[in-house]
Amino acid sequence: MAFLPINSSSLDLSISMPGFASSPPRPSAKELDMNRVPVVGEAAEEERAVAERTEEEEESCSINNGGGQPRKKLSLSKHQSRLLxxxxxxxxxxxxxxxxxxxMALQLKPRQVEVWFQNRRARSKLKQTEMEYQYLRRWFGSLTEQNRRLRRELEELRAIKVALPAVDSSHGRQPPLPVSTITMCPQCKRVTAATITSSRAAATQTAIATTATPPKAVRSALKLQQPSQG
DNA sequence: ATCCTGCCACCGGTTACTTCA
DNA sequence: TTTGAAGTAACCGGTGGCAGG
Incomplete structure:
Protein backbone atom coordinates (compact mmCIF):
# COMPACT_ATOMS: atom_id res chain seq x y z
CA MET A 1 0.00 0.00 0.00
CA ALA A 2 1.62 3.20 -1.16
CA PHE A 3 0.60 6.16 0.92
CA LEU A 4 1.23 9.69 0.01
CA PRO A 5 4.13 11.13 1.91
CA ILE A 6 2.09 13.70 3.73
CA ASN A 7 1.55 14.73 7.29
CA SER A 8 -1.45 16.39 8.80
CA SER A 9 -0.42 19.88 7.82
CA SER A 10 1.18 19.65 4.43
CA LEU A 11 1.27 17.70 1.23
CA ASP A 12 4.89 16.84 0.79
CA LEU A 13 4.95 15.94 -2.86
CA SER A 14 8.12 15.92 -4.81
CA ILE A 15 6.15 17.27 -7.73
CA SER A 16 5.86 20.90 -8.73
CA MET A 17 2.71 22.62 -7.56
CA PRO A 18 0.73 25.21 -9.45
CA GLY A 19 1.75 28.60 -8.18
CA PHE A 20 4.57 27.15 -6.14
CA ALA A 21 6.91 25.77 -8.73
CA SER A 22 9.80 27.88 -9.90
CA SER A 23 8.88 27.50 -13.54
CA PRO A 24 5.74 25.50 -14.10
CA PRO A 25 4.93 24.57 -17.66
CA ARG A 26 2.59 27.12 -19.11
CA PRO A 27 -0.70 25.65 -20.23
CA SER A 28 -1.87 26.63 -23.67
CA ALA A 29 -4.86 28.90 -24.01
CA LYS A 30 -6.95 25.89 -24.98
CA GLU A 31 -5.96 24.07 -21.86
CA LEU A 32 -7.26 26.83 -19.66
CA ASP A 33 -10.83 27.37 -18.68
CA MET A 34 -12.50 29.20 -21.50
CA ASN A 35 -14.55 31.18 -19.00
CA ARG A 36 -11.41 32.96 -17.98
CA VAL A 37 -9.87 35.83 -19.88
CA PRO A 38 -6.90 34.75 -21.95
CA VAL A 39 -3.60 35.18 -20.19
CA VAL A 40 -0.06 35.52 -21.41
CA GLY A 41 3.11 34.85 -19.48
CA GLU A 42 4.45 32.25 -17.13
CA ALA A 43 3.73 31.23 -13.57
CA ALA A 44 2.05 34.45 -12.63
CA GLU A 45 -0.58 33.94 -15.26
CA GLU A 46 -1.23 30.40 -14.15
CA GLU A 47 -1.58 31.68 -10.63
CA ARG A 48 -3.85 34.45 -11.73
CA ALA A 49 -5.92 32.08 -13.80
CA VAL A 50 -6.41 29.75 -10.88
CA ALA A 51 -7.34 32.65 -8.65
CA GLU A 52 -9.85 33.99 -11.15
CA ARG A 53 -11.30 30.58 -11.65
CA THR A 54 -11.64 30.09 -7.94
CA GLU A 55 -13.41 33.42 -7.67
CA GLU A 56 -15.82 32.46 -10.40
CA GLU A 57 -16.50 29.17 -8.74
CA GLU A 58 -17.26 30.89 -5.49
CA GLU A 59 -19.93 32.86 -7.30
CA SER A 60 -21.38 30.50 -9.83
CA CYS A 61 -20.44 26.88 -9.39
CA SER A 62 -23.08 24.80 -7.71
CA ILE A 63 -20.39 22.70 -6.13
CA ASN A 64 -19.74 25.70 -3.93
CA ASN A 65 -23.06 27.38 -3.47
CA GLY A 66 -25.35 24.41 -3.54
CA GLY A 67 -26.96 24.87 -6.91
CA GLY A 68 -29.74 27.03 -8.21
CA GLN A 69 -27.73 28.45 -11.07
CA PRO A 70 -26.74 26.57 -14.19
CA ARG A 71 -23.59 24.71 -13.36
CA LYS A 72 -20.39 25.80 -14.94
CA LYS A 73 -17.83 23.21 -15.77
CA LEU A 74 -14.32 23.81 -14.69
CA SER A 75 -11.55 22.73 -16.99
CA LEU A 76 -8.61 21.72 -14.91
CA SER A 77 -5.31 23.12 -16.07
CA LYS A 78 -2.78 20.73 -17.51
CA HIS A 79 -0.69 21.33 -14.45
CA GLN A 80 -3.49 20.37 -12.08
CA SER A 81 -4.40 17.32 -14.12
CA ARG A 82 -0.82 16.15 -14.24
CA LEU A 83 -0.41 16.42 -10.51
CA LEU A 84 -3.68 14.62 -9.87
CA MET A 104 -5.03 23.27 -0.94
CA ALA A 105 -2.02 22.60 -3.11
CA LEU A 106 -4.12 22.70 -6.26
CA GLN A 107 -6.26 25.60 -5.08
CA LEU A 108 -9.37 23.51 -5.52
CA LYS A 109 -12.18 22.54 -3.21
CA PRO A 110 -11.76 19.20 -1.43
CA ARG A 111 -15.05 18.20 -3.01
CA GLN A 112 -13.54 18.82 -6.45
CA VAL A 113 -10.57 16.63 -5.61
CA GLU A 114 -12.94 13.98 -4.35
CA VAL A 115 -15.04 14.13 -7.50
CA TRP A 116 -11.94 13.99 -9.65
CA PHE A 117 -10.78 10.82 -7.91
CA GLN A 118 -14.21 9.25 -8.19
CA ASN A 119 -14.37 9.99 -11.90
CA ARG A 120 -10.80 8.87 -12.38
CA ARG A 121 -11.50 5.56 -10.67
CA ALA A 122 -14.54 5.12 -12.88
CA ARG A 123 -12.52 5.84 -16.02
CA SER A 124 -9.84 3.46 -14.87
CA LYS A 125 -12.36 0.73 -14.27
CA LEU A 126 -14.01 1.34 -17.62
CA LYS A 127 -10.68 1.11 -19.38
CA GLN A 128 -9.91 -2.10 -17.51
CA THR A 129 -13.27 -3.55 -18.47
CA GLU A 130 -12.71 -2.66 -22.10
CA MET A 131 -9.31 -4.33 -22.03
CA GLU A 132 -10.78 -7.45 -20.49
CA TYR A 133 -13.53 -7.46 -23.07
CA GLN A 134 -11.01 -7.25 -25.90
CA TYR A 135 -8.91 -9.97 -24.33
CA LEU A 136 -11.87 -12.29 -23.88
CA ARG A 137 -13.07 -11.55 -27.38
CA ARG A 138 -9.70 -12.54 -28.82
CA TRP A 139 -9.63 -15.59 -26.61
CA PHE A 140 -13.11 -16.60 -27.71
CA GLY A 141 -12.03 -16.21 -31.30
CA SER A 142 -9.02 -18.43 -30.85
CA LEU A 143 -11.10 -21.02 -28.99
CA THR A 144 -13.67 -21.04 -31.75
CA GLU A 145 -10.93 -21.61 -34.27
CA GLN A 146 -9.37 -24.33 -32.11
CA ASN A 147 -12.74 -25.96 -31.68
CA ARG A 148 -13.32 -25.92 -35.41
CA ARG A 149 -9.91 -27.46 -36.02
CA LEU A 150 -10.42 -30.19 -33.43
CA ARG A 151 -13.82 -31.10 -34.77
CA ARG A 152 -12.31 -31.41 -38.22
CA GLU A 153 -9.56 -33.59 -36.81
CA LEU A 154 -12.08 -35.73 -34.99
CA GLU A 155 -13.98 -36.29 -38.21
CA GLU A 156 -10.78 -37.32 -39.93
CA LEU A 157 -9.85 -39.74 -37.17
CA ARG A 158 -13.28 -41.28 -37.18
CA ALA A 159 -13.01 -41.72 -40.90
CA ILE A 160 -9.68 -43.49 -40.43
CA LYS A 161 -11.20 -45.72 -37.79
CA VAL A 162 -14.01 -46.69 -40.09
CA ALA A 163 -11.54 -47.42 -42.83
CA LEU A 164 -9.47 -49.69 -40.52
CA PRO A 165 -12.00 -51.61 -38.44
CA ALA A 166 -9.94 -54.73 -37.67
CA VAL A 167 -6.77 -53.16 -36.36
CA ASP A 168 -7.85 -52.42 -32.86
CA SER A 169 -7.17 -55.67 -31.05
CA SER A 170 -4.62 -57.40 -33.16
CA HIS A 171 -1.47 -55.25 -32.98
CA GLY A 172 -0.61 -57.19 -36.06
CA ARG A 173 1.07 -56.02 -39.20
CA GLN A 174 -0.89 -53.41 -41.05
CA PRO A 175 -0.44 -51.40 -44.18
CA PRO A 176 1.76 -48.34 -43.58
CA LEU A 177 -0.10 -45.37 -42.18
CA PRO A 178 0.59 -41.68 -42.59
CA VAL A 179 3.33 -40.60 -40.17
CA SER A 180 1.05 -38.08 -38.55
CA THR A 181 -1.29 -40.83 -37.34
CA ILE A 182 1.31 -42.99 -35.61
CA THR A 183 1.54 -42.82 -31.82
CA MET A 184 2.21 -44.96 -28.74
CA CYS A 185 -0.50 -46.91 -26.99
CA PRO A 186 -0.44 -45.77 -23.32
CA GLN A 187 -1.53 -49.22 -22.12
CA CYS A 188 0.61 -51.67 -24.02
CA LYS A 189 3.37 -49.25 -25.06
CA ARG A 190 3.15 -50.44 -28.61
CA VAL A 191 2.62 -48.46 -31.69
CA THR A 192 -0.63 -49.30 -33.39
CA ALA A 193 -2.84 -47.62 -35.87
CA ALA A 194 -5.98 -48.59 -34.00
CA THR A 195 -4.71 -47.12 -30.78
CA ILE A 196 -4.11 -43.93 -32.57
CA THR A 197 -7.59 -43.65 -33.81
CA SER A 198 -9.20 -44.40 -30.49
CA SER A 199 -6.86 -42.49 -28.20
CA ARG A 200 -6.44 -39.52 -30.49
CA ALA A 201 -10.12 -39.36 -31.08
CA ALA A 202 -10.76 -39.49 -27.36
CA ALA A 203 -8.21 -36.80 -26.77
CA THR A 204 -9.72 -34.66 -29.47
CA GLN A 205 -13.17 -35.26 -28.03
CA THR A 206 -11.92 -34.21 -24.62
CA ALA A 207 -10.26 -31.15 -26.04
CA ILE A 208 -13.47 -30.11 -27.71
CA ALA A 209 -15.41 -30.66 -24.53
CA THR A 210 -13.03 -28.67 -22.37
CA THR A 211 -12.47 -25.63 -24.55
CA ALA A 212 -15.42 -23.91 -22.89
CA THR A 213 -13.64 -23.56 -19.56
CA PRO A 214 -11.12 -20.72 -19.27
CA PRO A 215 -7.74 -21.97 -18.14
CA LYS A 216 -6.66 -20.96 -14.68
CA ALA A 217 -3.93 -18.81 -16.14
CA VAL A 218 -6.46 -16.74 -18.04
CA ARG A 219 -8.67 -16.26 -15.03
CA SER A 220 -5.80 -15.20 -12.85
CA ALA A 221 -4.41 -12.98 -15.58
CA LEU A 222 -7.65 -11.09 -15.67
CA LYS A 223 -7.58 -10.76 -11.92
CA LEU A 224 -4.03 -9.50 -11.96
CA GLN A 225 -4.98 -6.70 -14.27
CA GLN A 226 -7.30 -5.21 -11.67
CA PRO A 227 -6.05 -1.87 -10.37
CA SER A 228 -4.56 -2.25 -6.95
CA GLN A 229 -6.68 -0.67 -4.32
CA GLY A 230 -5.31 1.33 -1.42
C1' DA B 1 -26.18 -8.08 22.34
C1' DT B 2 -29.29 -5.89 19.15
C1' DC B 3 -31.53 -2.20 16.82
C1' DC B 4 -31.85 2.47 15.13
C1' DT B 5 -29.99 6.70 13.40
C1' DG B 6 -26.82 9.92 11.41
C1' DC B 7 -22.66 10.60 9.00
C1' DC B 8 -19.42 9.69 5.54
C1' DA B 9 -17.26 7.69 1.51
C1' DC B 10 -17.93 5.39 -2.48
C1' DC B 11 -20.18 3.73 -6.72
C1' DG B 12 -22.99 3.53 -11.02
C1' DG B 13 -25.48 6.17 -13.88
C1' DT B 14 -26.51 10.51 -15.78
C1' DT B 15 -26.27 15.34 -17.13
C1' DA B 16 -24.16 19.28 -18.91
C1' DC B 17 -20.38 21.59 -20.56
C1' DT B 18 -15.97 21.89 -23.43
C1' DT B 19 -13.11 20.75 -27.12
C1' DC B 20 -12.01 19.20 -31.53
C1' DA B 21 -12.33 17.28 -36.11
C1' DT C 1 -19.88 28.55 -39.18
C1' DT C 2 -22.17 24.54 -37.74
C1' DT C 3 -22.42 20.08 -35.92
C1' DG C 4 -21.74 15.63 -33.88
C1' DA C 5 -18.65 12.83 -31.13
C1' DA C 6 -15.67 12.30 -27.36
C1' DG C 7 -13.95 13.58 -22.95
C1' DT C 8 -14.92 14.82 -18.40
C1' DA C 9 -16.45 17.83 -14.28
C1' DA C 10 -20.33 17.78 -11.57
C1' DC C 11 -24.57 15.87 -9.85
C1' DC C 12 -27.91 12.38 -7.97
C1' DG C 13 -29.62 8.43 -5.68
C1' DG C 14 -28.44 4.21 -3.55
C1' DT C 15 -25.48 1.37 -0.55
C1' DG C 16 -22.37 -0.14 3.06
C1' DG C 17 -19.40 0.67 7.06
C1' DC C 18 -18.94 2.79 11.38
C1' DA C 19 -19.79 5.23 15.69
C1' DG C 20 -22.93 6.70 19.19
C1' DG C 21 -27.24 6.41 21.65
Missing part, protein backbone atom coordinates in the same frame (compact mmCIF):
# COMPACT_ATOMS: atom_id res chain seq x y z
CA UNK A 85 -2.63 11.89 -12.28
CA UNK A 86 0.74 11.55 -10.59
CA UNK A 87 -0.92 11.10 -7.23
CA UNK A 88 -3.56 8.78 -8.59
CA UNK A 89 -0.81 6.58 -9.99
CA UNK A 90 0.39 5.98 -6.44
CA UNK A 91 -2.92 6.00 -4.67
CA UNK A 92 -6.40 5.48 -6.05
CA UNK A 93 -8.12 7.03 -3.08
CA UNK A 94 -7.31 9.68 -0.52
CA UNK A 95 -8.03 9.99 3.14
CA UNK A 96 -9.62 13.26 4.29
CA UNK A 97 -6.33 14.85 5.27
CA UNK A 98 -4.69 13.95 2.01
CA UNK A 99 -7.68 15.26 0.15
CA UNK A 100 -7.57 18.52 2.09
CA UNK A 101 -3.87 18.98 1.51
CA UNK A 102 -4.10 18.19 -2.16
CA UNK A 103 -7.02 20.54 -2.61
Missing amino acids: EDIFRHNHSLNPKQKEALA
Whole structure:
Protein backbone atom coordinates (compact mmCIF):
# COMPACT_ATOMS: atom_id res chain seq x y z
CA MET A 1 0.00 0.00 0.00
CA ALA A 2 1.62 3.20 -1.16
CA PHE A 3 0.60 6.16 0.92
CA LEU A 4 1.23 9.69 0.01
CA PRO A 5 4.13 11.13 1.91
CA ILE A 6 2.09 13.70 3.73
CA ASN A 7 1.55 14.73 7.29
CA SER A 8 -1.45 16.39 8.80
CA SER A 9 -0.42 19.88 7.82
CA SER A 10 1.18 19.65 4.43
CA LEU A 11 1.27 17.70 1.23
CA ASP A 12 4.89 16.84 0.79
CA LEU A 13 4.95 15.94 -2.86
CA SER A 14 8.12 15.92 -4.81
CA ILE A 15 6.15 17.27 -7.73
CA SER A 16 5.86 20.90 -8.73
CA MET A 17 2.71 22.62 -7.56
CA PRO A 18 0.73 25.21 -9.45
CA GLY A 19 1.75 28.60 -8.18
CA PHE A 20 4.57 27.15 -6.14
CA ALA A 21 6.91 25.77 -8.73
CA SER A 22 9.80 27.88 -9.90
CA SER A 23 8.88 27.50 -13.54
CA PRO A 24 5.74 25.50 -14.10
CA PRO A 25 4.93 24.57 -17.66
CA ARG A 26 2.59 27.12 -19.11
CA PRO A 27 -0.70 25.65 -20.23
CA SER A 28 -1.87 26.63 -23.67
CA ALA A 29 -4.86 28.90 -24.01
CA LYS A 30 -6.95 25.89 -24.98
CA GLU A 31 -5.96 24.07 -21.86
CA LEU A 32 -7.26 26.83 -19.66
CA ASP A 33 -10.83 27.37 -18.68
CA MET A 34 -12.50 29.20 -21.50
CA ASN A 35 -14.55 31.18 -19.00
CA ARG A 36 -11.41 32.96 -17.98
CA VAL A 37 -9.87 35.83 -19.88
CA PRO A 38 -6.90 34.75 -21.95
CA VAL A 39 -3.60 35.18 -20.19
CA VAL A 40 -0.06 35.52 -21.41
CA GLY A 41 3.11 34.85 -19.48
CA GLU A 42 4.45 32.25 -17.13
CA ALA A 43 3.73 31.23 -13.57
CA ALA A 44 2.05 34.45 -12.63
CA GLU A 45 -0.58 33.94 -15.26
CA GLU A 46 -1.23 30.40 -14.15
CA GLU A 47 -1.58 31.68 -10.63
CA ARG A 48 -3.85 34.45 -11.73
CA ALA A 49 -5.92 32.08 -13.80
CA VAL A 50 -6.41 29.75 -10.88
CA ALA A 51 -7.34 32.65 -8.65
CA GLU A 52 -9.85 33.99 -11.15
CA ARG A 53 -11.30 30.58 -11.65
CA THR A 54 -11.64 30.09 -7.94
CA GLU A 55 -13.41 33.42 -7.67
CA GLU A 56 -15.82 32.46 -10.40
CA GLU A 57 -16.50 29.17 -8.74
CA GLU A 58 -17.26 30.89 -5.49
CA GLU A 59 -19.93 32.86 -7.30
CA SER A 60 -21.38 30.50 -9.83
CA CYS A 61 -20.44 26.88 -9.39
CA SER A 62 -23.08 24.80 -7.71
CA ILE A 63 -20.39 22.70 -6.13
CA ASN A 64 -19.74 25.70 -3.93
CA ASN A 65 -23.06 27.38 -3.47
CA GLY A 66 -25.35 24.41 -3.54
CA GLY A 67 -26.96 24.87 -6.91
CA GLY A 68 -29.74 27.03 -8.21
CA GLN A 69 -27.73 28.45 -11.07
CA PRO A 70 -26.74 26.57 -14.19
CA ARG A 71 -23.59 24.71 -13.36
CA LYS A 72 -20.39 25.80 -14.94
CA LYS A 73 -17.83 23.21 -15.77
CA LEU A 74 -14.32 23.81 -14.69
CA SER A 75 -11.55 22.73 -16.99
CA LEU A 76 -8.61 21.72 -14.91
CA SER A 77 -5.31 23.12 -16.07
CA LYS A 78 -2.78 20.73 -17.51
CA HIS A 79 -0.69 21.33 -14.45
CA GLN A 80 -3.49 20.37 -12.08
CA SER A 81 -4.40 17.32 -14.12
CA ARG A 82 -0.82 16.15 -14.24
CA LEU A 83 -0.41 16.42 -10.51
CA LEU A 84 -3.68 14.62 -9.87
CA GLU A 85 -2.63 11.89 -12.28
CA ASP A 86 0.74 11.55 -10.59
CA ILE A 87 -0.92 11.10 -7.23
CA PHE A 88 -3.56 8.78 -8.59
CA ARG A 89 -0.81 6.58 -9.99
CA HIS A 90 0.39 5.98 -6.44
CA ASN A 91 -2.92 6.00 -4.67
CA HIS A 92 -6.40 5.48 -6.05
CA SER A 93 -8.12 7.03 -3.08
CA LEU A 94 -7.31 9.68 -0.52
CA ASN A 95 -8.03 9.99 3.14
CA PRO A 96 -9.62 13.26 4.29
CA LYS A 97 -6.33 14.85 5.27
CA GLN A 98 -4.69 13.95 2.01
CA LYS A 99 -7.68 15.26 0.15
CA GLU A 100 -7.57 18.52 2.09
CA ALA A 101 -3.87 18.98 1.51
CA LEU A 102 -4.10 18.19 -2.16
CA ALA A 103 -7.02 20.54 -2.61
CA MET A 104 -5.03 23.27 -0.94
CA ALA A 105 -2.02 22.60 -3.11
CA LEU A 106 -4.12 22.70 -6.26
CA GLN A 107 -6.26 25.60 -5.08
CA LEU A 108 -9.37 23.51 -5.52
CA LYS A 109 -12.18 22.54 -3.21
CA PRO A 110 -11.76 19.20 -1.43
CA ARG A 111 -15.05 18.20 -3.01
CA GLN A 112 -13.54 18.82 -6.45
CA VAL A 113 -10.57 16.63 -5.61
CA GLU A 114 -12.94 13.98 -4.35
CA VAL A 115 -15.04 14.13 -7.50
CA TRP A 116 -11.94 13.99 -9.65
CA PHE A 117 -10.78 10.82 -7.91
CA GLN A 118 -14.21 9.25 -8.19
CA ASN A 119 -14.37 9.99 -11.90
CA ARG A 120 -10.80 8.87 -12.38
CA ARG A 121 -11.50 5.56 -10.67
CA ALA A 122 -14.54 5.12 -12.88
CA ARG A 123 -12.52 5.84 -16.02
CA SER A 124 -9.84 3.46 -14.87
CA LYS A 125 -12.36 0.73 -14.27
CA LEU A 126 -14.01 1.34 -17.62
CA LYS A 127 -10.68 1.11 -19.38
CA GLN A 128 -9.91 -2.10 -17.51
CA THR A 129 -13.27 -3.55 -18.47
CA GLU A 130 -12.71 -2.66 -22.10
CA MET A 131 -9.31 -4.33 -22.03
CA GLU A 132 -10.78 -7.45 -20.49
CA TYR A 133 -13.53 -7.46 -23.07
CA GLN A 134 -11.01 -7.25 -25.90
CA TYR A 135 -8.91 -9.97 -24.33
CA LEU A 136 -11.87 -12.29 -23.88
CA ARG A 137 -13.07 -11.55 -27.38
CA ARG A 138 -9.70 -12.54 -28.82
CA TRP A 139 -9.63 -15.59 -26.61
CA PHE A 140 -13.11 -16.60 -27.71
CA GLY A 141 -12.03 -16.21 -31.30
CA SER A 142 -9.02 -18.43 -30.85
CA LEU A 143 -11.10 -21.02 -28.99
CA THR A 144 -13.67 -21.04 -31.75
CA GLU A 145 -10.93 -21.61 -34.27
CA GLN A 146 -9.37 -24.33 -32.11
CA ASN A 147 -12.74 -25.96 -31.68
CA ARG A 148 -13.32 -25.92 -35.41
CA ARG A 149 -9.91 -27.46 -36.02
CA LEU A 150 -10.42 -30.19 -33.43
CA ARG A 151 -13.82 -31.10 -34.77
CA ARG A 152 -12.31 -31.41 -38.22
CA GLU A 153 -9.56 -33.59 -36.81
CA LEU A 154 -12.08 -35.73 -34.99
CA GLU A 155 -13.98 -36.29 -38.21
CA GLU A 156 -10.78 -37.32 -39.93
CA LEU A 157 -9.85 -39.74 -37.17
CA ARG A 158 -13.28 -41.28 -37.18
CA ALA A 159 -13.01 -41.72 -40.90
CA ILE A 160 -9.68 -43.49 -40.43
CA LYS A 161 -11.20 -45.72 -37.79
CA VAL A 162 -14.01 -46.69 -40.09
CA ALA A 163 -11.54 -47.42 -42.83
CA LEU A 164 -9.47 -49.69 -40.52
CA PRO A 165 -12.00 -51.61 -38.44
CA ALA A 166 -9.94 -54.73 -37.67
CA VAL A 167 -6.77 -53.16 -36.36
CA ASP A 168 -7.85 -52.42 -32.86
CA SER A 169 -7.17 -55.67 -31.05
CA SER A 170 -4.62 -57.40 -33.16
CA HIS A 171 -1.47 -55.25 -32.98
CA GLY A 172 -0.61 -57.19 -36.06
CA ARG A 173 1.07 -56.02 -39.20
CA GLN A 174 -0.89 -53.41 -41.05
CA PRO A 175 -0.44 -51.40 -44.18
CA PRO A 176 1.76 -48.34 -43.58
CA LEU A 177 -0.10 -45.37 -42.18
CA PRO A 178 0.59 -41.68 -42.59
CA VAL A 179 3.33 -40.60 -40.17
CA SER A 180 1.05 -38.08 -38.55
CA THR A 181 -1.29 -40.83 -37.34
CA ILE A 182 1.31 -42.99 -35.61
CA THR A 183 1.54 -42.82 -31.82
CA MET A 184 2.21 -44.96 -28.74
CA CYS A 185 -0.50 -46.91 -26.99
CA PRO A 186 -0.44 -45.77 -23.32
CA GLN A 187 -1.53 -49.22 -22.12
CA CYS A 188 0.61 -51.67 -24.02
CA LYS A 189 3.37 -49.25 -25.06
CA ARG A 190 3.15 -50.44 -28.61
CA VAL A 191 2.62 -48.46 -31.69
CA THR A 192 -0.63 -49.30 -33.39
CA ALA A 193 -2.84 -47.62 -35.87
CA ALA A 194 -5.98 -48.59 -34.00
CA THR A 195 -4.71 -47.12 -30.78
CA ILE A 196 -4.11 -43.93 -32.57
CA THR A 197 -7.59 -43.65 -33.81
CA SER A 198 -9.20 -44.40 -30.49
CA SER A 199 -6.86 -42.49 -28.20
CA ARG A 200 -6.44 -39.52 -30.49
CA ALA A 201 -10.12 -39.36 -31.08
CA ALA A 202 -10.76 -39.49 -27.36
CA ALA A 203 -8.21 -36.80 -26.77
CA THR A 204 -9.72 -34.66 -29.47
CA GLN A 205 -13.17 -35.26 -28.03
CA THR A 206 -11.92 -34.21 -24.62
CA ALA A 207 -10.26 -31.15 -26.04
CA ILE A 208 -13.47 -30.11 -27.71
CA ALA A 209 -15.41 -30.66 -24.53
CA THR A 210 -13.03 -28.67 -22.37
CA THR A 211 -12.47 -25.63 -24.55
CA ALA A 212 -15.42 -23.91 -22.89
CA THR A 213 -13.64 -23.56 -19.56
CA PRO A 214 -11.12 -20.72 -19.27
CA PRO A 215 -7.74 -21.97 -18.14
CA LYS A 216 -6.66 -20.96 -14.68
CA ALA A 217 -3.93 -18.81 -16.14
CA VAL A 218 -6.46 -16.74 -18.04
CA ARG A 219 -8.67 -16.26 -15.03
CA SER A 220 -5.80 -15.20 -12.85
CA ALA A 221 -4.41 -12.98 -15.58
CA LEU A 222 -7.65 -11.09 -15.67
CA LYS A 223 -7.58 -10.76 -11.92
CA LEU A 224 -4.03 -9.50 -11.96
CA GLN A 225 -4.98 -6.70 -14.27
CA GLN A 226 -7.30 -5.21 -11.67
CA PRO A 227 -6.05 -1.87 -10.37
CA SER A 228 -4.56 -2.25 -6.95
CA GLN A 229 -6.68 -0.67 -4.32
CA GLY A 230 -5.31 1.33 -1.42
C1' DA B 1 -26.18 -8.08 22.34
C1' DT B 2 -29.29 -5.89 19.15
C1' DC B 3 -31.53 -2.20 16.82
C1' DC B 4 -31.85 2.47 15.13
C1' DT B 5 -29.99 6.70 13.40
C1' DG B 6 -26.82 9.92 11.41
C1' DC B 7 -22.66 10.60 9.00
C1' DC B 8 -19.42 9.69 5.54
C1' DA B 9 -17.26 7.69 1.51
C1' DC B 10 -17.93 5.39 -2.48
C1' DC B 11 -20.18 3.73 -6.72
C1' DG B 12 -22.99 3.53 -11.02
C1' DG B 13 -25.48 6.17 -13.88
C1' DT B 14 -26.51 10.51 -15.78
C1' DT B 15 -26.27 15.34 -17.13
C1' DA B 16 -24.16 19.28 -18.91
C1' DC B 17 -20.38 21.59 -20.56
C1' DT B 18 -15.97 21.89 -23.43
C1' DT B 19 -13.11 20.75 -27.12
C1' DC B 20 -12.01 19.20 -31.53
C1' DA B 21 -12.33 17.28 -36.11
C1' DT C 1 -19.88 28.55 -39.18
C1' DT C 2 -22.17 24.54 -37.74
C1' DT C 3 -22.42 20.08 -35.92
C1' DG C 4 -21.74 15.63 -33.88
C1' DA C 5 -18.65 12.83 -31.13
C1' DA C 6 -15.67 12.30 -27.36
C1' DG C 7 -13.95 13.58 -22.95
C1' DT C 8 -14.92 14.82 -18.40
C1' DA C 9 -16.45 17.83 -14.28
C1' DA C 10 -20.33 17.78 -11.57
C1' DC C 11 -24.57 15.87 -9.85
C1' DC C 12 -27.91 12.38 -7.97
C1' DG C 13 -29.62 8.43 -5.68
C1' DG C 14 -28.44 4.21 -3.55
C1' DT C 15 -25.48 1.37 -0.55
C1' DG C 16 -22.37 -0.14 3.06
C1' DG C 17 -19.40 0.67 7.06
C1' DC C 18 -18.94 2.79 11.38
C1' DA C 19 -19.79 5.23 15.69
C1' DG C 20 -22.93 6.70 19.19
C1' DG C 21 -27.24 6.41 21.65
